[in-house]
Amino acid sequence: xxxxxxxxxxxxxxxxxxxxxxxxxxxxxxxxxxxxxxxxxxxxxxxxxxxxxxxxxxxxxxxxxxxxxxxxxxxxxxxxxxxxxxxxxxxxxxxxxxxxxxxxxxxxxx
Amino acid sequence: xxxxxxxxxxxxxxxxxxxxxxxxxxxxxxxxxxxxxxxxxxxxxxxxxxxxxxxxxxxxxxxxxxxxxxxxxxxxxxxxxxxxxxxxxxxxxxxxxxxxxxxxxxxxxxxxxx
Numbered sequence: 001x002x003x004x005x006x007x008x009x010x011x012x013x014x015x016x017x018x019x020x021x022x023x024x025x026x027x028x029x030x031x032x033x034x035x036x037x038x039x040x041x042x043x044x045x046x047x048x049x050x051x052x053x054x055x056x057x058x059x060x061x062x063x064x065x066x067x068x069x070x071x072x073x074x075x076x077x078x079x080x081x082x083x084x085x086x087x088x089x090x091x092x093x094x095x096x097x098x099x100x101x102x103x104x105x106x107x108x109x110x
Numbered sequence: 111x112x113x114x115x116x117x118x119x120x121x122x123x124x125x126x127x128x129x130x131x132x133x134x135x136x137x138x139x140x141x142x143x144x145x146x147x148x149x150x151x152x153x154x155x156x157x158x159x160x161x162x163x164x165x166x167x168x169x170x171x172x173x174x175x176x177x178x179x180x181x182x183x184x185x186x187x188x189x190x191x192x193x194x195x196x197x198x199x200x201x202x203x204x205x206x207x208x209x210x211x212x213x214x215x216x217x218x219x220x221x222x223x224x
Contacts, residue, residue: 043215102152
């Protein structure tokens, strides 16, 4: 079945460090791919998305490129801030159902 | 717009009790979803709806029921609560456009079954 596998955490980085969170997927057809962010005590918020191969989603300095050949959608940011500390979820949709990864907790220290 | 709202925020149930988690959205989205989030497990889909009067099971529907009598509301019913249903429950609605799909999440309901 369809599924998402993402890098396990937790991840701890110093401010201004480079961030990569790996995400790979298994899906039939042509899914859309997403990254969501969850701050403590809140629901998930859409961070970025890509709807077809080679699309790059970007928002707030975060980027991810839809790579069909490697079935990946890795999240990157060049310089993280303390305010980026949160849990990040990779997800895909096929048909009417969304599938989420298990989440990667990021802590950025000053 | 209030977006997606959920009530209550917190609830403690005893084993065997029942309750309804409320979810409402004011964005006129046809698609709505219920998920549960267990620690370290990501989100699991319980039920979803593609429009008023239409519901379908997700990955983990056992022990739950839903109804969708209006576009706005999508309540989740727990009958005979069990400790395994201790979790955080999120409701979401989905907007479809030429630019792709976007899900909007409510703030969640934290349920403990003792």
